[in-house]
Amino acid sequence: MDAHKLYDEGHQWYVFGRDPEKPEKIIDTNQYLIVDGDRSILLDPGGIEVFSTMLASVLKYVDIDHITDLFASHQDPDIISSLGMWDQVLPKATLHASWLWEGFIRHFGMDNIAYNGIPDTGERLTIGNTDLEFIPAHYLHSSGNFHVYDPKSKILFSGDIGAALEPPGMPMFVEDFDSHVEKMRYFHERWMPSNDAKMHWLNRVRKLDIEIMAPQHGRLFKGEDVNKFLDWFEQLNVGVATMQG
Amino acid sequence: MFEDSSHIAAQTAAAATISGHLYRASMIAKRMALAAKNSRAMVLRAGSKAAGLKVISDYFDELADKTINLSHIINHSAISISQNSVKQWRTQGFLHNLSKCKARVGNQKSTQLDPAMSIGEDSLHELANKLQSELSSLNDQLLDIRQYMQSSNVVAVTFRLEATQTGEFQPLLESMANSIDGLSNEIKNHITFSQNQLAQFKVS
Numbered sequence: 201m202d203a204h205k206l207y208d209e210g211h212q213w214y215v216f217g218r219d220p221e222k223p224e225k226i227i228d229t230n231q232y233l234i235v236d237g238d239r240s241i242l243l244d245p246g247g248i249e250v251f252s253t254m255l256a257s258v259l260k261y262v263d264i265d266h267i268t269d270l271f272a273s274h275q276d277p278d279i280i281s282s283l284g285m286w287d288q289v290l291p292k293a294t295l296h297a298s299w300l301w302e303g304f305i306r307h308f309g310m311d312n313i314a315y316n317g318i319p320d321t322g323e324r325l326t327i328g329n330t331d332l333e334f335i336p337a338h339y340l341h342s343s344g345n346f347h348v349y350d351p352k353s354k355i356l357f358s359g360d361i362g363a364a365l366e367p368p369g370m371p372m373f374v375e376d377f378d379s380h381v382e383k384m385r386y387f388h389e390r391w392m393p394s395n396d397a398k399m400h401w402l403n404r405v406r407k408l409d410i411e412i413m414a415p416q417h418g419r420l421f422k423g424e425d426v427n428k429f430l431d432w433f434e435q436l437n438v439g440v441a442t443m444q445g
Numbered sequence: 446m447f448e449d450s451s452h453i454a455a456q457t458a459a460a461a462t463i464s465g466h467l468y469r470a471s472m473i474a475k476r477m478a479l480a481a482k483n484s485r486a487m488v489l490r491a492g493s494k495a496a497g498l499k500v501i502s503d504y505f506d507e508l509a510d511k512t513i514n515l516s517h518i519i520n521h522s523a524i525s526i527s528q529n530s531v532k533q534w535r536t537q538g539f540l541h542n543l544s545k546c547k548a549r550v551g552n553q554k555s556t557q558l559d560p561a562m563s564i565g566e567d568s569l570h571e572l573a574n575k576l577q578s579e580l581s582s583l584n585d586q587l588l589d590i591r592q593y594m595q596s597s598n599v600v601a602v603t604f605r606l607e608a609t610q611t612g613e614f615q616p617l618l619e620s621m622a623n624s625i626d627g628l629s630n631e632i633k634n635h636i637t638f639s640q641n642q643l644a645q646f647k648v649s
């Protein structure tokens with residue numbers, strides 16, 4: 201599994217992905233790790249199939265006792281079906297996810313880890329000296345859905361928004377936005393259910409100062425490409441499955 | 446120890462199967478209880494001619510109730526065994542993943558995973574011990590039900606014999622004896638099936 205350091209000024213952001221060992225039919229995912237001193241949080245730790253690779257990759261950068269928190273943007277299997285494993289390896293950790301999904305996510309197995317249900321309006325979390333904001337992104341695509349914004353590094357973890365489906369081995373960052381669009385179009389048209397929810401999210405996110413937008417699948421957006429993405433998403437008509445007759 | 450997950454899967458399925466069969470056995474036992482109540486009513490109507498049948502039908506009634514209760518208990522223990530199996534299955538998966546991870550990270554990081562490894566192994570042993578005792582009580586319970594059904598077959602034979610003394614009631618009482626016999630055999634079949642399923646469990 202590839203790992204890249206995204207940020208390293210006082211605290212660190214890592215992205216893990218492009219896993220060559222994952223079974224072929226499984227969608228490739230990006231997992232993120234934020235480290236500040238002896239605390240760290242894993243964002244969308246991934247499916248059960250990538251657990252052992254993921255754990256080994258993360259331990260390259262942190263000690264096991266320093267993984268104190270987990271975050272799940274929503275309930276999907278590619279996000280958090282590994283929970284039953286993390287639960288046994290990190291019994292003292294806390295999982296942060298929408299309050300709405302608690303009863304469902306527990307089906308993945310959660311005997312030890314504590315569940316912090318994030319209220320619909322969002323919440324802040326401090327990891328070491330780093331303040332993180334859980335930004336509401338409801339109905340994009342899940343009914344209880346959050347992103348993570350770090351105002352210091354100016355990184356927005358955007359879950360399934362900004363996702364692209366590409367063959368394995370693609371670079372970490374978008375290089376040519378215009379050609380990247382076609383790799384995102386159907387995913388957003390089909391997975392994102394509501395133009396209202398989309399506009400709501402855009403209004404919220406446009407107020408943030410974002411240097412990197414980091415989705416859970418595909419490439420990350422940097423600098424100007426972040427705004428290009430927001431503009432492109434705004435004009436995109438989503439929720440197309442009900443319009444197909 | 447880890448490569449055994451297909452065996453645990455078979456074990457989980459076997460426990461769930463036993464639970465299903467015992468549920469069906471308990472449904473049949475309910476029909477038996479009804480048959481017992483009917484036979485008692487019939488015996489009362491036959492009056493003095495069927496005096497000898499009174500004791501037998503009371504005993505039969507009691508047997509049916511005991512069978513219902515025991516099959517409920519067995520149904521529950523089978524579910525608990527099935528849950529235990531799922532937990533073992535999951536823990537084995539965890540240990541398997543963890544050892545894959547340990548092989549990949551350096552010595553120092555691998556040591557950090559030792560506590561989780563030993564907690565996992567301990568709980569696996571604990572689950573295995575619990576499974577052993579649950580299996581042996583399930584085995585005993587299945588033998589008990591089989592015993593009840595054998596008694597019930599005997600009751601049917603005696604019932605049929607006694608029925609010959611009851612004149613016009615004989616055909617009715619005889620058909621009742623046949624139904625008791627038939628239902629007992631149906632339950633016995635479920636028990637035999639469940640006992641065969643128990644053989645799926647590796648007793649270590």
Ligand SMILES: [Fe+2]
Binds near residue numbers: 274276341360
């Ligand atoms: Fe999703």
Ligand SMILES: [Fe+2]
Binds near residue numbers: 276279360416
């Ligand atoms: Fe996803």
